[in-house]
Amino acid sequence: MVLVCVPALAMAQEHAHRMDDSTKGISFGGMAVVLVTQVDPAVRGTTLREAYLSQPMFMLQARSPNERIAARVTWNLEGAVMRRGELTPGIYGEGYIDRRHPHTALHEAMLVAQHALRGAMLSVSAGKGIVPFGSDDPMMRPFQKFPVNHHIAQILERAVVIGAARYGIVALEGSLFNGDEPESPGDTPNVDRFADSWSARASLAPLAGLETTVSIARVTSPEDAEGKGLNQRKVHAAARYETAATRGVQYMLVEYGHTGEYRRTRKAWDFSTTLVEAGGALGPVRFALRFERTTRPDEERTEGDFRSFRPLLDFSILGRSRWDAGAVNLSTQKRIGAQLAITPFLEIGLSRVRPTVLPTTFVPADFYGASRLWAVSAGMRLHAGQMPARMGRYGAGRTSPAQDH
Amino acid sequence: MNSRLSLSRARGATLGIAALLCVTTACGDDDALPVQNQTPIISAPLAMSVLGRGNLVDRYTAEVYAHGNFAYTTTWGRRGALQTTGNTFYVWDVSGVLPVLSDSVLAGTDVTTIGDVAVSDDGKLLVVPTELVPGSVLIYDLTNPAKPLLLSRYTSPSITRGVHTCEVARVNGTLYAFLSVNRSATLSKLEIVDLSDPTAPRSVLVRDMGNPFIHDVFVRDGRLFTALWDDGLVVWDIGGGGKGGSVSDPVEIGRIRTVGGQVHNAWWYQDRSTGSKKYVFVGQEGGGSIGAASSGDIHVVDISNPAAPTEVAFLNIEAGGTHNFSVDEANGFLYAAYYNAGVQVVDVRGDLGTCNADARSSDGRCDLKKAGRHHAEGLRSAGMPVYIWGVHYLNGFVYASDMLNGLWKLQGYTR
Numbered sequence: 001m002v003l004v005c006v007p008a009l010a011m012a013q014e015h016a017h018r019m020d021d022s023t024k025g026i027s028f029g030g031m032a033v034v035l036v037t038q039v040d041p042a043v044r045g046t047t048l049r050e051a052y053l054s055q056p057m058f059m060l061q062a063r064s065p066n067e068r069i070a071a072r073v074t075w076n077l078e079g080a081v082m083r084r085g086e087l088t089p090g091i092y093g094e095g096y097i098d099r100r101h102p103h104t105a106l107h108e109a110m111l112v113a114q115h116a117l118r119g120a121m122l123s124v125s126a127g128k129g130i131v132p133f134g135s136d137d138p139m140m141r142p143f144q145k146f147p148v149n150h151h152i153a154q155i156l157e158r159a160v161v162i163g164a165a166r167y168g169i170v171a172l173e174g175s176l177f178n179g180d181e182p183e184s185p186g187d188t189p190n191v192d193r194f195a196d197s198w199s200a201r202a203s204l205a206p207l208a209g210l211e212t213t214v215s216i217a218r219v220t221s222p223e224d225a226e227g228k229g230l231n232q233r234k235v236h237a238a239a240r241y242e243t244a245a246t247r248g249v250q251y252m253l254v255e256y257g258h259t260g261e262y263r264r265t266r267k268a269w270d271f272s273t274t275l276v277e278a279g280g281a282l283g284p285v286r287f288a289l290r291f292e293r294t295t296r297p298d299e300e301r302t303e304g305d306f307r308s309f310r311p312l313l314d315f316s317i318l319g320r321s322r323w324d325a326g327a328v329n330l331s332t333q334k335r336i337g338a339q340l341a342i343t344p345f346l347e348i349g350l351s352r353v354r355p356t357v358l359p360t361t362f363v364p365a366d367f368y369g370a371s372r373l374w375a376v377s378a379g380m381r382l383h384a385g386q387m388p389a390r391m392g393r394y395g396a397g398r399t400s401p402a403q404d405h
Numbered sequence: 406m407n408s409r410l411s412l413s414r415a416r417g418a419t420l421g422i423a424a425l426l427c428v429t430t431a432c433g434d435d436d437a438l439p440v441q442n443q444t445p446i447i448s449a450p451l452a453m454s455v456l457g458r459g460n461l462v463d464r465y466t467a468e469v470y471a472h473g474n475f476a477y478t479t480t481w482g483r484r485g486a487l488q489t490t491g492n493t494f495y496v497w498d499v500s501g502v503l504p505v506l507s508d509s510v511l512a513g514t515d516v517t518t519i520g521d522v523a524v525s526d527d528g529k530l531l532v533v534p535t536e537l538v539p540g541s542v543l544i545y546d547l548t549n550p551a552k553p554l555l556l557s558r559y560t561s562p563s564i565t566r567g568v569h570t571c572e573v574a575r576v577n578g579t580l581y582a583f584l585s586v587n588r589s590a591t592l593s594k595l596e597i598v599d600l601s602d603p604t605a606p607r608s609v610l611v612r613d614m615g616n617p618f619i620h621d622v623f624v625r626d627g628r629l630f631t632a633l634w635d636d637g638l639v640v641w642d643i644g645g646g647g648k649g650g651s652v653s654d655p656v657e658i659g660r661i662r663t664v665g666g667q668v669h670n671a672w673w674y675q676d677r678s679t680g681s682k683k684y685v686f687v688g689q690e691g692g693g694s695i696g697a698a699s700s701g702d703i704h705v706v707d708i709s710n711p712a713a714p715t716e717v718a719f720l721n722i723e724a725g726g727t728h729n730f731s732v733d734e735a736n737g738f739l740y741a742a743y744y745n746a747g748v749q750v751v752d753v754r755g756d757l758g759t760c761n762a763d764a765r766s767s768d769g770r771c772d773l774k775k776a777g778r779h780h781a782e783g784l785r786s787a788g789m790p791v792y793i794w795g796v797h798y799l800n801g802f803v804y805a806s807d808m809l810n811g812l813w814k815l816q817g818y819t820r
Contacts, residue, residue, distance in 0.1 A: 302538070316694070318695050320694065357697045361696040
């Protein structure tokens, strides 16, 4: 294998994160985001302003000349620089609330073997990575802040084995994985829980640039590493559109997701999400818009205002709130040589939160100090080398032939 | 005697006489039409008489314990636009018809929840556990029950996460506190503290237990009953169980995982009318949305053979879940806090494990509701949402702590 660093192509200008990932051989890439975020109000009527080095990642990709074997390793340094999490109104997961949790140090380590057979592409992937369920990892989507629905619409950082097959415009993926979420940035999947959970995703790409998916998953006790917590039954559907056009709307995503939490066969509660986002370019300026309506559990907080118990105390929640959240992102990319790109951005978000269960012991307006929360972020994304256009698919599960290369 | 109870008895007697007449007629007349099987009529539960409420809405109310002319309620979480913390407990004068707030006591500025409260059997000490970090147990002198006086604050490395519940009981003449500490970075555990000198409490046992939680304990006659969630109810000898156990070295006698697990609390019932000591009532906390919804049954466990307990009966309340109990053993009524379903009253006198086929569930347990033992309910139709955390029966009255509204006083039942 020859070390090749393909210069960032013109396509990089179409999408804030997009870099060509068709490289054969070995390639390296990295990214990081330097930003300041202000949330108003953040808690009890107070405004919080914080600076971050967010999403510092290094990625190694390797592909054999015949493309039958591929590997990807992604190191994420958020555990070292962002342990407190990143202010993101409404988001929840892995014991963080209203802060996005830091990702694990070994974010991804996947080995992929694929083989063409009678017009179909078959693959087996194994390692630690993204479960074939839902939509793409928000890290590679055109917003800095993750959506509230992150833990409804994706399943990340699991030890996973994926079988995939693609024939023409249809792709099918199935996986086995460990249900337990990471408990810290240094955590690794519990080996004794491997294969206690499964997922399946069907993708259809009927037109060039258009991809529709339906996913289902059964996740055992994600919030209790010992396997004694509630189990999740998840469904997801999405339509994604992307074009190589150089101006106007270049990308759209519409998704619906639902997660029910069960103790054996008895449902404790459920949460759902509907999200629409779009991105494009007008001259040198890129824009992105997002709106979501997501319900989330309101959990008892510990150790301050942004952490919750794991496992949930007595497996009860304080209530359930609905988040109507909109965001606008404006950015422009500056190339520095062939390997570097800097993307300054401004992102403004407005969320409205209301309880859906009454009475509730978590009254959003009391806790936050208002029912409408503003989040303003300004910063720069830094890209170096090669990064994938999307994260969340491996082998034959990757984008349709119309988008493949 | 309660007039409603008399009416119930009259109704029951009438049904019984009618049934007897039907049977007699059928047996004595060969030409009579066969008696059709009739679905047993289950009387609706009586409505408890609500005497009044002591209003408290700036904090969420948690547990209640009544002693003499006073009741003590604790607080939980954060409430209101000021996000007022559950770091205070309240003293109520309950000598009159309505609870009257007498005093409030700040447990500590580092306290966010006080989930339990207990008074020692001699009425001298009030014991209050605190959550979250740093956990502690506060011990107050009740020489003046209207003005608790802090004697000591107990801390230990085992309880830094916070003490979820704290029961106080005497074993072989010595007073102990039994602290249930839930899992965080470390396993759930039980710590037992000697209160012989309440100014200097001394730990005598720390033991990991609970799957994943240890929620509460019950202590009586040298036996310890631990509510270990999905590990069920475990019976221990701590000095009276005949297995050579002690407070510092409990020995397991037996255990049972009740149907559905989620064992939250227990009460070893001693029926004063019969002398029976064979039943333990077990509460199941099925999870819910605090303030609005709950789930979980009451389970009846027969410990005639304590090495092999068996579950013989249960009570299910629709759209409600049980929390804490208080049993009037003299009259044989169990009062249960049922969160959004108010207070539920169960007639627990006599044989709870025997019932006719109509009252027997498919798994062989007796359905106490179908067996006609669901005696009464209160506050479910109070005209406002309630979320009853705790109940305490004392001297003919039932004190119910309502997370949303304060402290209720209801009339208890007699035979």
